[in-house]
Amino acid sequence: MKLGNLAPILDSQPITASAPCRVDIGGTLDIGSFHYPLRHQKPATVNLALDLRTEVRVQAGSDRRIRIASAGFEDAVFGPGMAPYDHPLGLMFAVADYFGIEGVHIRIRSASPPKSGLGGSSVAAVALIRALSMVREKMDGEEMSPDGTALLAHAVEQGVAGVPCGLQDQLAAAFGGVNAWTWTADPGRLPFIRRPLVTGQDLDRLSRHLLVAYLGVTHVSTDVNGTWIRQFIDGSHRKEWEEIVSLTQTFADAIQRLDMDIAVEAMNRETAIRKTMTPRVLDDLGDRLAAAAVRFGCGARFTGAGGGGCLWALGDPNNLAELKPKWERLLDRRSSAGILDCRIDAEGVR
Structure with a gap:
């Protein structure tokens, strides 16, 4: 269903949706x-949703064009179907074109730093799809499930990336919480099986x-991921990837039991394997932070494919309390770096 010019609908009541980012x-x-x-x-992949949410607000525009504003990027304005999808905000325009909208101003605000390896652009796409699906629900009553929202966001991104x-x-972004996602690799089935690992007060x-x-x-992410894909396809590091699969499963089981010792061990081994395959997943500062985490009995891993962005640590709260000031001193060496104030977010897109 093409939604068309939304200005008359949004003029009196803009639509807002938000979704969490993640570590993994x-x-x-x-x-x-x-x-x-x-x-x-x-x-499988394990991720923990964080309450550093990305909010998307869709409001009436001043003409038929689509305007998108997002912190860290220049505002962009294009006519319906005219945006280049290789633009820094191209994914958002591709989502807008999927719904066939015009006459809107889309504002994106994120609590996480731009391009920080926390899944930001994908999160924004999920939030925008939720906002536009709420408009569609008002028109025809058809509701989009979290499954459908995630799969559509992925399909659009895969199409333009x-x-x-x-x-x-x-x-x-769609489900929130702490989950292990098993990849079914069966074209006749849903591509994932969701296994919630931690719920309720344990979050x-x-x-x-x-x-x-x-x-x-x-x-x-394309820099490092591209290297890993090329290596895997040409037969390199197959045993390492098999071990990463096993370590991720071990980590998932440990998190479900809240067994931090086993989780930390699996986490550090997984990071070490990836760093051996591609040393640039951590720069000098990242190396120092990860080494400090290990010294204090914690696990450390870059987010996403590394190569910049964020690093996260897992461990006993007492160990983290000792690690935190050490990290702060190291991060002070880079003006834009720092600890992110965040917690696990139980909610997905809303």
Whole structure:
């Protein structure tokens, strides 16, 4: 259903939606290049949604064009169907074109730093789809499920990105919470099986075991992911990826039991393997932060594909309390870096 000119509908009542970002372990396995050949090992990705939410507000525009404003990017204005999808905000315009809208001003505000490896652009796409689906619900009563929202966001991104894309960012944004996503690698089935690992009051408890830092440099996932994909396709590091699958499963089971010792061990081993395959997943500051985490008995992992963005630590709250001032001193060396004030977000897109 083409929604058309939304200005008359939104003039008196703009629509707002928001979704959480995430930290993760076992990323990249959500890309088909990996989980189809590895399917017999039941590859999975674990992510923890964070309350650093991205909010999308859709309001009436002044003409037929689509205007998008987002912190960290120049405002962009294009006629319906005229935006280049390789533009920094191209994914948002592609979502707008999917719904066939015009006459709108889309404002995006994120509590996480731009290009920080927390799934930001995918999160914004999920939030925009939710906002526009709410408009569609008013027109024809058809409601879009979290599954459908995540799959649509992924399909649009996969269509315009020009490179293979994973699905974990969209799922974390749509569902929230702490989940293991098993990739079914079966074209006749839903592409994932969701396994909630922590619920209820245990989410607050797990939040006390978590520390997240922004490294002060932006992250471009295609650089590292592209290397991993090429290596995997040419036969390199197959055993390492099989071990990453196993470690992610171990991590998921440990988090479900809130067994931090086993989770920390699996997390550090997974990070070490990836760093051996691609040393640039952590810069010098990231290396120092990760080494400090290990010294204080914590786990440390870059978010997404690394290469900038964020680093997160997991461990006993007492160990994190000792680690935090050490991280703060290291992060002070880079003006834009710092600890992010966040907790696990139980809610998905809303």
